């Protein structure tokens with residue numbers, strides 16, 4: 001089979017579809033190659049909550065993005081603002097100032113514009129009332145810089161993308177795995193594909209790689225993230241095995257970013273090896289800032305309340321992986337149980353309950369009961385009970401005098417019933433990848449653009465180091481997908 005196209009997008013997630021939409025602005029012949037079969041398509045993007053981190057300076061900006069927002073909904077919501085300064089601060093702080101300046105600037109400065117662009121293409125958004133706001137005095141107050149999600153979450157995001165793309169005449173081939181780039185020593189001229197057992201070449205004037213990182217590849221995880229990472233569970237798609245990165249490196253592309261780093265969270269201990277679309281992101285357990293986490297010795301090992309969960313969850317998966325036997329129990333008492341996020345209420349959950357601490361200690365599988373009871377005693381005594389608990393701010397209700405103090409939201413564990421949830425490490429995506437310029441072109445080892453080759457999404461390196469502010473992956477996919485697809489389209493259309 002041989003075919004000629006203007007622009008081929010490798011990947012079927014948010015970044016690829018944003019790139020396809022941008023390229024389609026020039027009336028070109030565009031093809032999306034999706035490795036997954038249709039029923040598993042959409043990459044990690046489909047597993048998400050659909051949350052986008054977007055700069056906005058007030059409710060009027062949000063109204064333009066979400067024209068469906070009623071006056072009554074606006075009246076009961078305190079959206080506050082999320083300025084570009086706040087976004088820059090968050091990126092700099094969590095990446096310890098390692099985020100690459102040009103890429104980070106693009107991400108922040110183009111976030112609102114790119115979301116609006118998606119909205120104009122037909123994408124619907126809504127406020128994240130459920131997970132990112134608390135009701136205080138009758139109003140929902142948003143707390144973490146993360147206010148907007150795609151209508152219908154991750155599945156809704158991908159469904160909308162597919163519909164919008166099809167309306168624009170963009171063709172999608174499912175079960176079509178890109179194997180290698182066709183390269184004449186100067187420019188990329190096409191891609192070799194495997195589909196239904198057959199291998200064929202497609203010619204294209206430009207290729208955009210948007211086929212994810214290497215999180216689903218245990219061998220690469222162990223090689224680059226380090227020993228033990230083969231034991232992590234994969235939160236999302238099983239199809240992101242580093243193909244795009246490998247294909248580009250094979251023709252001389254430059255690598256960039258935090259290759260030993262990744263986004264990884266606390267994830268149900270008995271979750272399957274890869275994500276399950278019927279559960280989505282609900283194997284995560286993100287209410288740990290209000291409780292404590294203990295390991296096999298019964299001891300705490302991390303400051304659960306160091307910051308809002310949006311700024312700690314992505315790095316605590318690694319901390320859990322590094323514990324003996326790679327697990328932790330998240331522990332709560334009666335005061336907090338009603339506040340636990342919805343994901344604690346699903347059927348497939350590894351949970352124990354008890355009505356005394358002694359019974360609790362015996363039930364926590366793998367945990368030294370004596371160590372646990374000693375730890376709870378020490379912890380309860382160290383809680384600053386004079387400071388009121390307030391989940392909406394960093395409340396300063398800390399512990400004092402422990403080896404690892406809890407900085408905020410330190411609630412005692414003393415009132416039955418008690419509940420605990422066992423988690424291990426769930427990897428979301430890898431941080432290392434390809435080096436691109438500010439036009440989305442893939443650079444070679446001499447930092448010159450490789451003609452005909454563009455990249456966007458997870459497989460771009462240089463944005464995230466060590467940690468990540470929640471909701472930035474989809475935004476980065478939109479900003480850099482739009483950029484890469486737009487540049488590819490412009491180069492092809494001339």
Ligand SMILES: Cc1cc2nc3c(=O)[nH]c(=O)nc-3n(C[C@H](O)[C@H](O)[C@H](O)COP(=O)(O)OP(=O)(O)OC[C@H]3O[C@@H](n4cnc5c(N)ncnc54)[C@H](O)[C@@H]3O)c2cc1C
Nearest residue numbers: 011012013015035043044045178211236457458471473474
């Ligand atoms: C459970 C979970 C929840 C998350 N929640 C959020 C959230 O709410 N907000 C947020 O911003 N981020 C979230 N993320 C992170 C987010 O999913 C990613 O940052 C983002 O979706 C990456 O988009 P992408 O298009 O680069 O990759 P993906 O969406 O993973 O798409 C990659 C695509 O490439 C395809 N592919 C792979 N190899 C090939 C090949 N050889 N040929 C052809 N196709 C190939 C895959 O099948 C897939 O369709 C979450 C991730 C997970 C797993």
